[in-house]
Amino acid sequence: MKAVVHVYLKTGVLDVQGKAVQTALHGLGWADVDDVRVGRVIEFALAGDDETEAKSRVEAMCARLLANPVIEGYRVEIAA
């Protein structure tokens, strides 16, 4: 089965990369762009066919490696 993990900065944490993108877009003439946030998506295949078990395993991966729980949140999607 396939896992998709969305990792994003928690609300209130300054998104430096987002600010840089926003400044660059303004500089290119898109002055109405606002509130830019940049996150990442990690996709991978994993063995087994129990979705609930897979989701709990992927959440453990997030807590151990894929996200920094101090400043980042995450959302896990499992597809067959």
Add this chain to the structure above:
Amino acid sequence: MKAVVHVYLKTGVLDVQGKAVQTALHGLGWADVDDVRVGRVIEFALAGDDETEAKSRVEAMCARLLANPVIEGYRVEIAA
């Protein structure tokens, strides 16, 4: 309205970051994880309420700044 841009490496382009994540997950005991790909998501607000016009503007932003069209593809979603 709100734009969500997904940027991912094209198929066939070596995903070095994905390989590093995969090696780390294997090292932590999740040996069945395979084919890890890391992409990014850029979310922002923009003015106007014509979804078609907004989508074409955001696609221009992708071509100019948000993605590297040589090695990356992108998908644009517009929400009210």
